[in-house]
Every structure is written in structure tokens, then in C-alpha cells.
Amino acid sequence: MAFRDGPFDNLKVPLIWTSALVALALVVASVLLLLSDQRAGRTDAEGLTVRDTFEAGAGPVNGIFAAPVRWVGQASDYVRGYFFAVSENRRLRAEIAELQAVRDANIALTNVNRQYEALLGIRTEPPVSAVHARSISEARGPFVNARLLDVGSSRGVRVGNPVINEHGLVGRIVGTSGGVSRMLLLTDVASRTPVLIDRSDARAVLAGDGSGNPRLEYVRGEDSVREGDRVLTSGDGGGFPRGLPIGVVARGIDGTWRVKLFSDRGAIDFVRVLLFEDFSQLVDAEALNAPPLAALETAPPPDPRTAAAIADAQARRDARAQAQAGAQASAPASSAASTSPASASQPEPQP
Structure with a gap:
């Protein structure tokens, strides 16, 4: 319903x-x-x-x-x-x-x-002027172990200048233009760097062969190289300042001594080009050629009492020298006088 x-x-x-x-x-x-x-x-x-x-x-x-x-x-x-x-x-x-x-x-x-x-x-001893640069390209072909930097001769860069990064030595400049320069790495076959072993002070040559770890050649001395030794630039030849860090020694697969580079710890993007040509630019040539008594000539005058003592000593030396000269002059005269009567008393030889 x-x-x-x-x-x-x-x-x-x-x-x-x-x-x-x-x-x-x-x-x-x-x-x-x-x-x-x-x-x-x-x-x-x-x-x-x-x-x-x-x-x-x-x-x-x-x-x-x-x-x-x-x-x-x-x-x-x-x-x-x-x-x-x-x-x-x-x-x-x-x-x-x-x-x-x-x-x-x-x-x-x-x-x-x-x-x-x-x-x-990074500081060098003695200080060396440097310019900062950036790696703008990575070369190919026969220049695979070279880099182009965005600084050149307009900034004072010259052929042979060392190049370092935050870890150590990277290479050297082999070509420059107005605003660009070419850097040859330590691993290139054309790279030869005089080095020393920090522990033994032994000398050697770091030779690149295209691999990541260059060889140590011409090592002299017995037990002069061990694994783990630090390798520095020796400065021999005047091409590099002494003491730039390079790497540590390691034994290669082929039995040769090789160096693990410090610069391989990071990308080589930012570097410093040391404006170093030879050791003459690290010292003042006028300071080296200065007379030995130049410092005494510019010294302040001595104390009056010291000057009087020096003059008194000089007068005594002069008096002593005059007395010795008088004694030497009187000695020949007395010897001549003593020999003259004896010579007169001697008879003349008969013919």
C-alpha cells in the first residue's frame, strides 16, 4: 500500500x-x-x-x-x-x-x-713571481701529453718556464704566443727533467715515455733509490728552481724505477706558471759584485774611548817599528868598525 x-x-x-x-x-x-x-x-x-x-x-x-x-x-x-x-x-x-x-x-x-x-x-724558496692560468684544451694526436694555457707572452710567459699545480710540478712551457702558451707534461716522450732523491740527495733524470709514470734514468750511487722516496727538482742546469715536488718512487712492472706524480692526484685545470729563466734573476747582481768593505764604509763612527785605544795601540806599534829599524841600522855600522883594525894589521902578501 x-x-x-x-x-x-x-x-x-x-x-x-x-x-x-x-x-x-x-x-x-x-x-x-x-x-x-x-x-x-x-x-x-x-x-x-x-x-x-x-x-x-x-x-x-x-x-x-x-x-x-x-x-x-x-x-x-x-x-x-x-x-x-x-x-x-x-x-x-x-x-x-x-x-x-x-x-x-x-x-x-x-x-x-x-x-x-x-x-x-704554494711558496718557492727563494720566491719566484708567477701567473695563474687555466687549461683551455687538451691536445690530441702527437701532442697528447701537452696542454694549452690561456696566458702567453703578454703576461711574461717564456719558453722553459716551469708549470705547477696545487700538488706539484706539472710540466714546462714549450711554446708561447700573445695570449696562449703550450705546456709539455712530464709524461711526454720529449720531457727530460733533472731531479734529486730527497732521502739520499742522489741525482737522476726523469724521462717521460708516454705512460702515466715517467722513468728514473742515470741514477748514481748504491742504495740511493728506494720505494716511497720523494722526488724533487734538483735545479741542475738552471731550468727549474730547486725543491719543487714531483712524486714518489715506485718499482715498475718492467723492473725500472718510476715516479708516481703528485700532479695526477687531481685534474689539471688551474695551474701557475713560474716566471723563472735562470738563477741570476733570484739575486741582486750589484749585491754580489759589491766591494767586500762596502759595509764597513757605511758603518757608524766608533766610540771615542775605543778610537783613543785604537790610536794608542797604533802609536805603540809605530814606536816599536821605529826602534827595530834603528837597531837594525846600527848593527851594520858597529860590525864594520870592528872589522876595519883587523884588516889593517894584516901584512900584505909577498909577490
């Missing part, structure tokens, strides 16, 4: 009565709210105020009516957060991409600064 066929099918409620009942319910609710706000001083037998009694009864009802409102608010927050999360995710992705580029740039700058600091920390 349908609802319209029930006993309430013909029941009709007037609209006026419905409105009146709703209004009455609202008035009652308003009165109850007003009563709840009143702070009556009366108390019943249990000591509860009117407001407390009303709140105790209306609390569960308010919780029931407030639950749907909370659910709707939570649902709206979830929907709003979901749609905002999409745009927020896109923004964060773009920001991460930008920060990754900044991070990569910072890492590169940190590496460059570390190499520059290491280069600036």
Missing part, C-alpha cells in the same frame, strides 16, 4: 498553524537561551543553578547538532587541501629545480676556490 493510500492521505495541516508552531519553538528556544545566560542566585536542593541545569541538559543535544557541522567543515578542508596540494606541489617542484641549479653552481665554485687556495698556498 502506498503512502498516499494510508490514513493520513486526507490529512491537511494549515500553513498558518505550521508557521505559528515554528515561531513558538523559536520563542521557547530564545527564552531558554536567555535563562541560561542569567546568573541566578537561587539553587535547588542539590546546589545547582538554573544555568548549570540547562547546560547539563542541552549539552548532549548541542553535541548532536554540532557533529554534522564539524563533519562538513572537515570535508571542506580536505577538498580544499587536496586541490591546493596540486598547485603547491607544482610550485615546490619548480623551486626544487631552481635550488638544484644553485646547488650545482655552489659546488663548482667551492671546488674552484679550493684549487685556488691550494695554489696560493
Whole structure:
């Protein structure tokens, strides 16, 4: 049976009565709210105020009516957060991409600064002027063990200048132009470098053969080379300053002594070209050719008492010398006088 066929099918409620009942319910609710706000001083037998009694009864009802409102608010927050999360995710992705580029740039700058600091920390004794350079290309073909640097003769670079990096000697300059120079590495077959063994002070020649570890040739002395010995430039021939670090000695597969280069510890990107030609530029030629008493000529005058003592000693020496000269002069005269009577008394020889 349908609802319209029930006993309430013909029941009709007037609209006026419905409105009146709703209004009455609202008035009652308003009165109850007003009563709840009143702070009556009366108390019943249990000591509860009117407001407390009303709140105790209306609390569960308010919780029931407030639950749907909370659910709707939570649902709206979830929907709003979901749609905002999409745009927020896109923004964060773009920001991460930008920060990754900044991070990569910072890492590169940190590496460059570390190499520059290491280069600036290298000091030669005596000090040699130098220019900083960057390896701009890596040669191919017959010049595989050579590099091009972005400095040339306009910066004072000349053929034969040593090239070092933050670890040690790298090579030498074999060609220059106005703004570019060619650097020959120690591993090239045309490279020959006079070296010394730091432990024994033995001399040798470091010869490149195209491999990563050049050979030690012409080593003199017994037990002059051992594995792990440090190899430095000897300065023989005047082509390199003495004491530049090169590497450590190791035994090769073929049984020869070879050197593990310090410069292989990192990429050869930034180097210093030592503007070194010969040892004459490390000292002042005028200082070497100065007269030996030049320092005494420019010395301050002595103390008066010291000068008097020196003059007195000089006068005594002069007096002693004059006395000795007078004695020597009187000695020949007395000897001549003593021999003259004897010669006169001797008879003349008969014919």
C-alpha cells in the first residue's frame, strides 16, 4: 500500500498553524537561551543553578547538532587541501629545480676556490713571481701529453718556464704566443727533467715515455733509490728552481724505477706558471759584485774611548817599528868598525 493510500492521505495541516508552531519553538528556544545566560542566585536542593541545569541538559543535544557541522567543515578542508596540494606541489617542484641549479653552481665554485687556495698556498724558496692560468684544451694526436694555457707572452710567459699545480710540478712551457702558451707534461716522450732523491740527495733524470709514470734514468750511487722516496727538482742546469715536488718512487712492472706524480692526484685545470729563466734573476747582481768593505764604509763612527785605544795601540806599534829599524841600522855600522883594525894589521902578501 502506498503512502498516499494510508490514513493520513486526507490529512491537511494549515500553513498558518505550521508557521505559528515554528515561531513558538523559536520563542521557547530564545527564552531558554536567555535563562541560561542569567546568573541566578537561587539553587535547588542539590546546589545547582538554573544555568548549570540547562547546560547539563542541552549539552548532549548541542553535541548532536554540532557533529554534522564539524563533519562538513572537515570535508571542506580536505577538498580544499587536496586541490591546493596540486598547485603547491607544482610550485615546490619548480623551486626544487631552481635550488638544484644553485646547488650545482655552489659546488663548482667551492671546488674552484679550493684549487685556488691550494695554489696560493704554494711558496718557492727563494720566491719566484708567477701567473695563474687555466687549461683551455687538451691536445690530441702527437701532442697528447701537452696542454694549452690561456696566458702567453703578454703576461711574461717564456719558453722553459716551469708549470705547477696545487700538488706539484706539472710540466714546462714549450711554446708561447700573445695570449696562449703550450705546456709539455712530464709524461711526454720529449720531457727530460733533472731531479734529486730527497732521502739520499742522489741525482737522476726523469724521462717521460708516454705512460702515466715517467722513468728514473742515470741514477748514481748504491742504495740511493728506494720505494716511497720523494722526488724533487734538483735545479741542475738552471731550468727549474730547486725543491719543487714531483712524486714518489715506485718499482715498475718492467723492473725500472718510476715516479708516481703528485700532479695526477687531481685534474689539471688551474695551474701557475713560474716566471723563472735562470738563477741570476733570484739575486741582486750589484749585491754580489759589491766591494767586500762596502759595509764597513757605511758603518757608524766608533766610540771615542775605543778610537783613543785604537790610536794608542797604533802609536805603540809605530814606536816599536821605529826602534827595530834603528837597531837594525846600527848593527851594520858597529860590525864594520870592528872589522876595519883587523884588516889593517894584516901584512900584505909577498909577490
